[in-house]
Amino acid sequence: MTYLKPSFRHPALPKNKVGFTKVDYEGAISTLCAGCGHDSISGAIVQACFELSIEPHKIAKISGIGCSSKTPTYFLNNSHGFNSVHGRMPSITTGANMANRDLIYLGISGDGDTASIGMGQFVHAMRRNLNLVYIVMNNGCYGLTKGQDSATADFGSVSKAGKSPSPFPAIDLAGLAMEMGVTFAARSFSGDKQQLIPLIKAAMSHTGFAIIDCISPCVTFNNNQGSTKSYDFVRDHIEATSELDFVPERKEITVQYEEGRTINVTLHDGSFVHLRKLAPNWDPTNRRIAMDGLQQAKNKGEIITGLIYIDPDSKCLHEILDTVKTPLNSLKEADLCPGSEALEVINAGMR
Amino acid sequence: MKPRKVNDMVIRFANVNGTGSASANDMFAKAVFRMGIPVSPKNIFPSNIQGLPTWFEMRISEKGYLGRRAEIDLMVGVNPATLIQDIASIHPGGYLVYDSSKLHHTEHVREDIHYIGIPMMQMCMEHYDDPRQQQLFKNIVYVGALVALLNMEMEVVKNIVRELFATKEKLIPPNFKALYLGFDYAKNNYDCPIGVCVKRINKIGDKIMMEGNAAIAIGAVYGGATVMAWYPITPSTSVAKAYETYCKKLRIEPESGKKKYAFLQAEDELAAIGMVIGAAWNGARAFTATSGPGISLMSEFIGLAYFAEIPAVIVNVQRGGPSTGMPTRTQQPDILSTAYASHGDTKHMLLFPRSPAECFEMAAQAFDLADRFQTPVFIMSDLDLGMNNHLSPPLKWDDSRKYDIGKLMSAEDLEIKEFGRYLDVDGDGICYRTIPGTHPTKGAFFTRGTSRNEYAKYTENGEDYVSMVNRILKKWETAKNYVPGPEFYQKSSKSTQGIIFFGTTTDAALEAIDILKEQGIEFDSMRVRAFPFNQEVKDFIHAHEEVFVVEQNRDAQFRSLLINELELNPAKLTPVLNYDGMPITANFITQLITKKVAVS
Ligand SMILES: Cc1ncc(C[n+]2csc(CCOP(=O)(O)OP(=O)(O)O)c2C)c(N)n1
Ligand code: SF4
Ligand SMILES: [Mg+2]
Numbered sequence: 001m002t003y004l005k006p007s008f009r010h011p012a013l014p015k016n017k018v019g020f021t022k023v024d025y026e027g028a029i030s031t032l033c034a035g036c037g038h039d040s041i042s043g044a045i046v047q048a049c050f051e052l053s054i055e056p057h058k059i060a061k062i063s064g065i066g067c068s069s070k071t072p073t074y075f076l077n078n079s080h081g082f083n084s085v086h087g088r089m090p091s092i093t094t095g096a097n098m099a100n101r102d103l104i105y106l107g108i109s110g111d112g113d114t115a116s117i118g119m120g121q122f123v124h125a126m127r128r129n130l131n132l133v134y135i136v137m138n139n140g141c142y143g144l145t146k147g148q149d150s151a152t153a154d155f156g157s158v159s160k161a162g163k164s165p166s167p168f169p170a171i172d173l174a175g176l177a178m179e180m181g182v183t184f185a186a187r188s189f190s191g192d193k194q195q196l197i198p199l200i201k202a203a204m205s206h207t208g209f210a211i212i213d214c215i216s217p218c219v220t221f222n223n224n225q226g227s228t229k230s231y232d233f234v235r236d237h238i239e240a241t242s243e244l245d246f247v248p249e250r251k252e253i254t255v256q257y258e259e260g261r262t263i264n265v266t267l268h269d270g271s272f273v274h275l276r277k278l279a280p281n282w283d284p285t286n287r288r289i290a291m292d293g294l295q296q297a298k299n300k301g302e303i304i305t306g307l308i309y310i311d312p313d314s315k316c317l318h319e320i321l322d323t324v325k326t327p328l329n330s331l332k333e334a335d336l337c338p339g340s341e342a343l344e345v346i347n348a349g350m351r
Numbered sequence: 352m353k354p355r356k357v358n359d360m361v362i363r364f365a366n367v368n369g370t371g372s373a374s375a376n377d378m379f380a381k382a383v384f385r386m387g388i389p390v391s392p393k394n395i396f397p398s399n400i401q402g403l404p405t406w407f408e409m410r411i412s413e414k415g416y417l418g419r420r421a422e423i424d425l426m427v428g429v430n431p432a433t434l435i436q437d438i439a440s441i442h443p444g445g446y447l448v449y450d451s452s453k454l455h456h457t458e459h460v461r462e463d464i465h466y467i468g469i470p471m472m473q474m475c476m477e478h479y480d481d482p483r484q485q486q487l488f489k490n491i492v493y494v495g496a497l498v499a500l501l502n503m504e505m506e507v508v509k510n511i512v513r514e515l516f517a518t519k520e521k522l523i524p525p526n527f528k529a530l531y532l533g534f535d536y537a538k539n540n541y542d543c544p545i546g547v548c549v550k551r552i553n554k555i556g557d558k559i560m561m562e563g564n565a566a567i568a569i570g571a572v573y574g575g576a577t578v579m580a581w582y583p584i585t586p587s588t589s590v591a592k593a594y595e596t597y598c599k600k601l602r603i604e605p606e607s608g609k610k611k612y613a614f615l616q617a618e619d620e621l622a623a624i625g626m627v628i629g630a631a632w633n634g635a636r637a638f639t640a641t642s643g644p645g646i647s648l649m650s651e652f653i654g655l656a657y658f659a660e661i662p663a664v665i666v667n668v669q670r671g672g673p674s675t676g677m678p679t680r681t682q683q684p685d686i687l688s689t690a691y692a693s694h695g696d697t698k699h700m701l702l703f704p705r706s707p708a709e710c711f712e713m714a715a716q717a718f719d720l721a722d723r724f725q726t727p728v729f730i731m732s733d734l735d736l737g738m739n740n741h742l743s744p745p746l747k748w749d750d751s752r753k754y755d756i757g758k759l760m761s762a763e764d765l766e767i768k769e770f771g772r773y774l775d776v777d778g779d780g781i782c783y784r785t786i787p788g789t790h791p792t793k794g795a796f797f798t799r800g801t802s803r804n805e806y807a808k809y810t811e812n813g814e815d816y817v818s819m820v821n822r823i824l825k826k827w828e829t830a831k832n833y834v835p836g837p838e839f840y841q842k843s844s845k846s847t848q849g850i851i852f853f854g855t856t857t858d859a860a861l862e863a864i865d866i867l868k869e870q871g872i873e874f875d876s877m878r879v880r881a882f883p884f885n886q887e888v889k890d891f892i893h894a895h896e897e898v899f900v901v902e903q904n905r906d907a908q909f910r911s912l913l914i915n916e917l918e919l920n921p922a923k924l925t926p927v928l929n930y931d932g933m934p935i936t937a938n939f940i941t942q943l944i945t946k947k948v949a950v951s
Binding site: 057082096098103124318324335346 | 384612618785791
């Protein structure tokens with residue numbers, strides 16, 4: 001069953017720079033459980049895209065399978081979407097990106113979709129620095145198949161379905177990404193829109209692979225006591241690395257911050273990420289410091305959030321492959337077919 | 352004077368893998384080709400990089416029969432490890448050319464064959480210092496000896512050497528020297544030519560000699576493929592390699608030096624097909640090349656492309672199965688697993704090329720079919736066609752040809768026409784699609800592998816589902832008139848008996864028909880070129896009382912496909928099956944058929 005939202009629009013709804021209202025970035029009404037963290041992330045995506053003033057058709061939203069992977073139906077109705085197969089969003093996106101380098105690719109996945117069945121594709125897309133925003137809606141369980149533990153369930157965490165605590169160590173997706181040499185790594189929480197929205201904006205402006213490992217409680221199967229992915233547990237253990245603002249291109253930074261406490265990172269498109277550090281030694285442009293920080297937080301039992309690492313000068317897959325600037329999908333026969341004369345030369349070489 | 356077989360023989364070279372024999376053998380085959388004589392070389396190689404036995408077999412046939420023939424007239428036996436077996440396989444009256452540097456054992460002696468010893472290694476040791484060169488030039492020495500023994504034109508061979516080393520000129524004189532070491536020794540010690548020999552004729556015309564895999568790759572370049580994703584697997588790897596090679600020559604933007612293609616080695620076949628589907632969904636022509644194990648892995652995604660209606664071109668260069676099977680031997684064992692790949696009700700278009708020229712043509716055509724029907728299209732080649740050089744008509748391209756991109760709506764179309772992704776507007780089962788980025792507010796839809804209605808909205812309504820899958824079947828019906836039809840080898844049916852074949856069984860089947868005709872048994876024949884089968888295929892079978900189906904697998908899969916799809920009486924179709932991994936021969940077919948005809 002599909003729920004369609006009433007299309008009534010208030011005439012006074014504010015428009016963004018490209019003439020769209022926020023409604024233009026919304027999707028169908030969600031069919032997820034009320035209170036599901038995933039819906040909050042959808043909301044953050046809508047807000048980020050609206051504020052960034054991206055024309056909706058310049059975004060392609062691609063997902064795997066799971067409750068999380070269903071969410072692209074619930075945002076960006078005017079963007080093409082692709083709900084592919086379980087764990088394979090990265091390969092679909094790689095192909096799509098090869099075909100047209102000019103769109104923004106928003107990949108949505110779950111922790112089951114990424115950390116189990118899709119682990120291979122996840123790390124390889126990262127290794128190639130595919131220009132993709134990869135959001136993992138991480139609830140530590142398989143929501144859609146009714147709550148089994150996923151590979152991101154923390155050791156000792158208890159879900160509603162699991163009678164006993166998880167006996168295996170968790171895969172830390174942000175940590176793994178760092179290990180893989182990812183060029184943009186962030187962790188966030190579905191309940192912290194203030195942090196999530198600028199992170200999504202920064203990820204969309206980053207050229208290369210940007211992972212946001214977003215903790216997103218499953219209210220139905222993994223929000224109970226004993227779970228380390230419940231709203232309560234996460235709120236109690238969250239530790240932000242920094243507060244961040246995303247500053248679009250050419251906008252002046254007006255607020256002044258205390259010397260040594262702020263970092264500005266300029267992205268490819270001229271925009272900035274402006275960070276107010278909360279921990280004095282934190283530096284998200286230094287991979288080693290970022291990895292140390294992750295490890296230390298883990299030892300302390302903290303869930304570290306915010307922008308963990310960014311390499312704003314990285315080369316994305318198209319640059320590595322050295323493809324033409326024109327999107328490959330817009331090349332025509334004349335650009336592609338060498339013609340009969342060239343074929344005669346080939347034939348001659350076969351005699 | 353002894354009677355001689357001219358331009359009609361089978362030569363087999365028994366070598367050790369990784370010793371440089373391949374290029375010497377190719378040189379020899381090319382020389383025969385350049386003397387105007389039809390030749391079909393076949394590599395019989397191990398799944399190994401160095402050390403295991405490998406054979407190179409060449410049929411030379413003035414009549415132009417290119418299928419394999421099993422009776423070996425001349426064996427160049429330079430692999431001590433297989434020598435006993437190689438000697439045993441020589442046809443009575445045939446020849447063994449061997450390295451007489453070392454003494455031979457009594458078990459090597461057969462009364463009914465001729466022995467031609469050439470001290471290959473000994474001569475190389477005398478004339479070259481570097482051990483690697485001694486090894487390599489041994490191969491050239493036997494080529495030189497064959498030039499004398501078979502009465503070939505030395506100048507032709509020398510020209511090939513000159514071309515081969517055009518950029519490394521200093522290698523030409525030592526190669527010539529090796530050629531003459533063999534040539535002179537044979538001339539001085541044997542009565543040349545021997546009982547089999549070659550003679551220049553003019554049976555080649557404008558034909559070319561190349562591998563099917565390269566032809567497919569060139570077809571993909573001409574067909575406009577811009578994205579190629581793949582994972583290495585024999586015997587398909589050279590499709591990818593060739594695509595990259597030809598793109599580097601033909602697809603570089605002159606102003607920038609940048610590439611008008613994306614070539615990506617994926618982490619596995621799942622990713623390779625995912626990339627192809629993602630690219631095609633986004634409006635690029637994309638393809639992958641694989642073999643049986645890869646098809647198995649791709650199956651989930653193939654079903655997605657079928658159901659979500661996304662174009663994809665997949666080259667299946669088949670090899671012996673099941674499992675890892677016989678990875679370096681040929682078969683046609685994936686007919687059913689490809690035709691019905693993936694779970695649920697699925698069926699896929701298959702194209703069956705028989706020659707490099709057709710590999711080229713069908714590869715280019717596959718992209719048109721995939722776009723028009725918004726579905727996966729498979730090119731069903733095999734190891735024999737893909738990795739061996741084949742005599743073939745030249746590759747042809749009509750410059751007025753336009754790509755058929757099918758029903759793709761532009762921004763302007765969206766302004767004036769209603770869009771429903773799965774609306775059957777034209778009644779042919781094919782709907783209009785849009786690609787991402789087309790229009791700011793129109794034409795966006797959600798692609799999914801789950802059931803949906805005509806406007807691409809998720810539904811679990813049974814009626815909607817049934818009308819959707821039935822509409823996809825209608826598309827299948829439409830496709831029957833678009834895929835290449837069968838080829839017939841008679842003007843009209845003359846016999847009550849027919850033979851059906853496809854792909855690489857063609858050469859042997861056509862030769863078998865000639866042999867049977869000489870024996871007074873007349874057959875009508877049909878080469879099927881595509882699945883779905885069209886009306887002509889059906890009519891042919893109905894017009895004959897008994898039909899033989901020639902194929903290279905154990906279970907008569909093509910026959911099953913015919914029976915299943917055309918609702919035929921199985922008793923009418925008699926299987927002729929070769930599945931030992933070696934290309935089928937005409938004698939094999941005739942023997943089986945005459946036996947069956949005699950029984951009935
Ligand atoms: C090949 C395959 N195996 C299994 C499934 C069943 N399946 C659907 S969703 C899912 C797990 C999803 O978990 P996650 O990615 O964490 O998403 P969530 O529902 O938790 O958001 C599984 C195993 C499937 N769709 N495909
Ligand atoms: S089952 Fe869990 S993850 Fe799925 S929609 Fe419900 S709350 Fe969300
Ligand atoms: Mg989950």
